[in-house]
Amino acid sequence: MSFLSSWSVIAIAAGLTVPPLVALYFLKLKRRVEPIPSTLLWKRAVQDLHVNAPFQKLRRNLLMLLQLLVLLLAAFALGKPILQAPRTHKGIVILMIDHSASMNVTEANGKTRLQIAKEQAKRVVDNLQGGTRAMMSEGDTRAMVVSFSDKATIVSSFDTDRAALKAKIDSIEPTQSRSTLSEAMALAEAHASNLVIAGEPVAPNVSASGSVLLFTDGRIEDAETLVSQRFRAQSIEIVNVAQRADNVGILAMEARRHYERPEQLEVFAEVRNFGPEPVELDATLIIEGRPADVQTVRLEAGLVTAPPQQAPKDEPTDDPAQAATAERDQDGSVRGSVKASVQERFGAPPPGSVAAVAFDDIIYEGGGVIEVRLQVDDALSADNRAWTVVQPPRSTDVLLVTDGNLFLERVLPTLPVRLTRMSPQEYESADDAEMLEATRSKYDVVIFDRHSTDRLPPGNYFFWGGVPDIEGVSAGEAIADEVIVNWDETHPVLRHVAVENIQVFQWSRLTLPSEVVHLMDGETSPVLAYLARDGRQYLICAFGLLVADEETQQPLLNTFWVTQTHFPMFVYNSVQYLSASLATRGLRNIHPGEPVMIPIADRASKIRVRRPDGSTDVVQTLGSDTVPYARTRTVGIYRSEPGIDGQDRFAVNLFSSSESNVAANDNFTIGADVIAGSGGIDTVNKPIWPYLLLAVLVIVLLEWVIYNKRVFV
Amino acid sequence: MGPAVEPVVATRMIQTDTDKAKELLDPEFMARLERLEIVSRKIFMGKMRGERRSKRRGESVEFADYRNYVVGDDLRFLDWNIYARLDRLFLKLFLEEEDLHVTVLIDTSKSMDWGSPNKLLYAKRIAAALAYIGLSNYDRVSLYTYANGIERELAGVRGKRLMSKVVQFLTGVEGDGVSNLGAACKQYAVRHPQPGVLLVLSDFLEKGGFEQGLRYLLGRNLDLYVVQILSQEELAPQLAGDLQLQDVEDDDVAEVTVSQALLNRYRQTLKAYCESLKEFCTRRGVAYLFTSTEVGFDQLVLSYLRQRGLLR
Secondary structure, eight states: OEESSOHHHHHHHHHHHHHHHHHHHHSOOOOEEEEESOSHHHHHHHHHHHHHSTTHHHHHTHHHHHHHHHHHHHHHHHTOEEEEEEOOBOSEEEEEEEOSGGGGOBOTTSOBHHHHHHHHHHHHHHTBSSOOOSSOOTTOOEEEEEEESSSEEEEEEEEOOHHHHHHHHHTOOOOOSOOOOHHHHHHHHHHHHTOEETTEEOOOOHHHHOEEEEEEOSOOTTTTTOOOSSOOGGGEEEEEOOOOOOOEEEEEEEEEEOSSOTTEEEEEEEEEEOSSSOEEEEEEEEETTEEEEEEEEEEOOOOOOOOGGGSOSSOOOOOHHHHHHHHHOOOHHHHHHHHHHHHHHHSOOOTTSEEEEEEEEEEOOSOEEEEEEEEOOOSOSGGGEEEEEEOOOOOEEEEEEOSOOHHHHHHGGGSSEEEEEEOHHHHHHSOHHHHEETTEESSSEEEEESOOBSOOOSSEEEEESOOBOSTTOEEEEEEESOOEEEEOTTSGGGTTOOGGGOOBSEEEEEEOOTTOEEEEEESSSEEEEEEEETTEEEEEESSOSEEEOTTTOOEEEOBGGGGSTHHHHHHHHHHHHHHHHTTSTTTTOBOTTOOEEEEOGGGOSEEEEEOTTSOEEEEEOTTOSEEEEOOOOSOEEEEEESOOTTTSEEEEOOOOHHHHOOSOOOEEEETTEEEEOBSSOOEEEEEOHHHHHHHHHHHHHHHHHHHHHTOOO | OOOOOOHHHHHHHHHTSOHHHHHHOOHHHHHHHTTOOBOOSSOOOOSSOOSEEEEEEEEEEEEEEEEEOOTTSOGGGBOHHHHHHHSOOEEEEEEEEEOOEEEEEEEOSGGGSOTTTTHHHHHHHHHHHHHHHHHHTTOEEEEEEESSSEEEEEEEEESGGGHHHHHHHHHTOOOOSOOOHHHHHHHHHHHOOOOEEEEEEEOOOOTTOSHHHHHHHHHSOEEEEEEEEEOHHHHSOOOOEEEEEEETTTOOEEEEEEOHHHHHHHHHHHHHHHHHHHHHHHHTTOEEEEEETTSOHHHIIIIIHHHTTSBO
């Protein structure tokens, strides 16, 4: 309840009337003196009466209290009180409910954001205009419920039954995935435009007759890039359910063995504070369930809310989304706050709020689950733990298939690997028994030097100047005089590799399938690519280290890379990457909701996947070598049974700065439109002073009755 | 029976008094009283011979009983006929006639001088009637007034001719002072140890409580009668509005706003108070009689007191 008039009106009205009334009551009543024989019985009677009357003290002043109530109610009525009732929606209403990881944050009232969002959504359903008729007609209000995280689900298609809609809303379960909106928006648009009522398609103009309500905390990864075809920004309401901001999360984690001493493990974790206060916390390294090391981390405040005025207005913007937003809006303050928001989202974190936690010199020769756990009580718990799976140290069996390559033959023996050398002819003619172990390749990594082949049992292959003879992969004519223009320096294969210094005289034009990961690209053709398919991994390099001279057929040096110090590093990275990750793509970092390929041992007909929460899924393999598994919405360690030793476990980690940053995002942008979020549902004002006056009338009548009865006073 | 006094003589005596005397007793009523006598439920020993059979075996002509002779008994009362027949000595016992102490204790506090008809006048009339009955039967009649203690007394009057003194005493009584039954009864009990019939006439509106006073009297071997007199103004008060009720005795003040609920509560309190007095008396063998001044006093004396067994 709020007041249209200021409080002073109420205060003045009450101040002018209440004290005189009380003063009148304090004036002593003049009583007529009446002599009687004895006051003995009268005093007893009065005493008895008071003792027996309930609330006797109150009743003694009942009239005064009633009159005070009348005065106060009248004073409140002068203040023009209003009641804020939720706005009723009509037409087509689409409720989109975020159930991503950050919606699991427990807010101050003890409810999670998802619970709050569901309650708010149910309030909207309660306030839908129109009744609950079984048959939809043209004028009815229809609501649709979509839940979204990394995927969107239609919880309820358009319906007028409020009870059913509310039951559907209640059925939305929390996930630990990231949140993306584009799929949900596309679903909602598709349903809204295909809505057919009584055989007639409804005009798909949602913005004219309905609205889209987005229940979220504003942390949506693809919000800026989202383009709404049908819904205008004006018809989208954001109901922002976020309040808490304190959160510390692990954004990255890796465990790897020391180059020279493989029994020694090095574990790194990137920890960031998103909250407004500096924190000091313990990061614990847990190996196979046993704490191995603890480090104290101090992080500065990560949430710096720059006031809009401080944002320089004339600073040129590099970010296209930001520039578009800023140009669109002429109001400086809005532009500034948008800028701050964009900076916060894309810019570097405040200094000191990110720390790299390194656990060195951990001696661990086994293979198992490595966990880093933050001992902190913050808003989101899903990002306080991160897992990875390490393999026991073992010397990698590498087969080099070459006619002679001085550089590879020199580099490989320096690595901690067991090297076998074959010529291409020997490789092609070797027996299966010599090459295979069970159905897989006997060698962990097979390196082909300028040799293409189709003899590729499940295993890991590195092609230098050749291609695997598989579908979609081919090498074309030679390209000379091009430079490497683009590369993915974050990929483990290219770590510590100065790609900008690599010069190659010529390479083959590669034709690759769309699922490859491009690691190095030339101007017109890929140079280095990674491909995982059917339990096999391929690193395909478009050039060989040596090329045959066109005239003399003598081997010539194709690149001076081999003379540089980071070449052995690259070879080591490649061998490690291929041998460690094996067939499970991205075993190091699977995000919640991402599918994973699980290798199957001995062609088992089905495998059981034990989930982090203890439940078990049974997956039919249909006789293939690997099986896709997509129920990875919970972070933690998943284990497949029966599994191939060393490949039976994989970790799912949140590792998302947009989900870990749980603070409310007040300036929500969809595409280029800024939509201010509200903390609740829109309300309308209802005056309540007539009810107050009615109450005054009733109380005056009551007071009159009591005065005439004179029973208790 | 003692010497009878002609009613005409008594009437004549009262006629010599002022009109106030007529207020107390009119001759016609006195004539009716002469046929009554005061009965004691207990038989007491008196000081003088009277017209009343005593518990004591004595020398009257009325035979009471025999008992075995023991050495030292008066040989004059041996029944020789029985000795001749049975050869055993028996002593003849005779009833002794004695007089009876009749005492009336009148509350003359200011609260008694209230009401219409006046409570004090009502009490005085009862006292006068009982005194006349007592005097008519040669009983020893004592009258005491009390307020905050024994105020006045007329002790040991005997014989109908002294009725004039009684009337004179009663006409001189006026309501004044604060009532204190306890103090008055204590004084009476200390000063008058002899048994007899005692009547207490009061409204019993005692702020200090009536129990202690009556206990003093119970300690004496008295045949106790308690008559509570209340006026119609006390039984059904005609009050209304915001009042400051002032106690006429001690100027105590009670502020009340009279409502139906309060009046109902007052009646309940009064009833409970009278019941408590009645119960107190009944439990201790004291005769309790409640009367309103609306009840005719002749009716009270001729009917109610006879029903209660005080008069015969």
